[in-house]
Amino acid sequence: MRCPACGNLEDRVVDSRAAEDGSSIRRRRQCERCNARFTTFERLDEVSTLVVKRDGRTAPFDRERIRSGVAAACKGSPVDEVTVDAIVARVVDRLSAFTSPVESAQIGALVLEELRRIDRVAAVRFASVYKAFSDPLDFEREVQLMSDDPGGTDGDGPGDGAGDGPDDPGAQESER
Numbered sequence: 001m002r003c004p005a006c007g008n009l010e011d012r013v014v015d016s017r018a019a020e021d022g023s024s025i026r027r028r029r030q031c032e033r034c035n036a037r038f039t040t041f042e043r044l045d046e047v048s049t050l051v052v053k054r055d056g057r058t059a060p061f062d063r064e065r066i067r068s069g070v071a072a073a074c075k076g077s078p079v080d081e082v083t084v085d086a087i088v089a090r091v092v093d094r095l096s097a098f099t100s101p102v103e104s105a106q107i108g109a110l111v112l113e114e115l116r117r118i119d120r121v122a123a124v125r126f127a128s129v130y131k132a133f134s135d136p137l138d139f140e141r142e143v144q145l146m147s148d149d150p151g152g153t154d155g156d157g158p159g160d161g162a163g164d165g166p167d168d169p170g171a172q173e174s175e176r
Contacts, residue, residue, distance in 0.1 A: 001029060005036035023089050050101035058101055066091055066111060073126035079119050087114045120146055 001011055010032040019026040024043040030036070049061035067088045074084055091110045095102060108130040115123035127133070127142045 001038075001040055003031035003034065003036055004038050006031060006034040008033040020085060021089050023093070048100070049095065049098075051107065052101045052103045054104060061095070061102070061107075063088060063092055066107065069126065069129070070111060070115065070122075073115060073122040073129075074119060077119050077122050079122060083118060087111070087118065090114055116146060116149075 002009055003011060008031050011029045012032060013027050014030050014037065015028040017026050018024075019041060020043075024041050027040045027042065029038055029040060031038075050058045051061050052058050067084065070084050070087050071081075091107070091114060094110050095107065098106065112123055112127055112130060115126050123146065124139060124142050128139065131138065131142070133139060133142075
């Protein structure tokens with residue numbers, strides 16, 4: 001690992017511990033030349049999952065797009081960064097059960113399910129983008145879905161008739 005202070009490639013690991021609910025390893029390293037300390041994270045290399053967008057295009061799965069969508073939905077709420085990262089980790093873990101390519105609607109449904117358990121206001125905010133709300137009644141329907149399902153999940157997946165609108169949680173970024 002290249003030292004960020006001096007560029008030297010020789011370092012030693014000073015400390016290692018599990019991070020992100022065990023899905024990565026945090027390592028503290030010390031440069032052999034300048035003794036600067038720095039942190040690295042190691043994560044299992046994810047299999048290249050392809051995502052089928054609602055317009056039929058395919059793109060490689062991008063964990064950061066999920067994170068930014070969840071963080072935007074949670075902005076101003078009591079949900080902290082650690083919880084956002086945990087939501088993303090759970091979604092990525094659950095995606096490993098799917099075969100590639102995965103429809104963006106499936107990813108959005110997983111994110112929405114996780115958000116409903118944590119913060120229902122954030123879930124409605126995410127749903128407004130994920131389901132492309134175009135009318136105030138769309139918000140009312142989403143709130144009603146959550147009221148009808150006190151456990152936090154309603155089986156709102158592709159093809160079940162509920163929210164079968166545009167289902168790409170990251171579409172607003174890629175289409176701008």
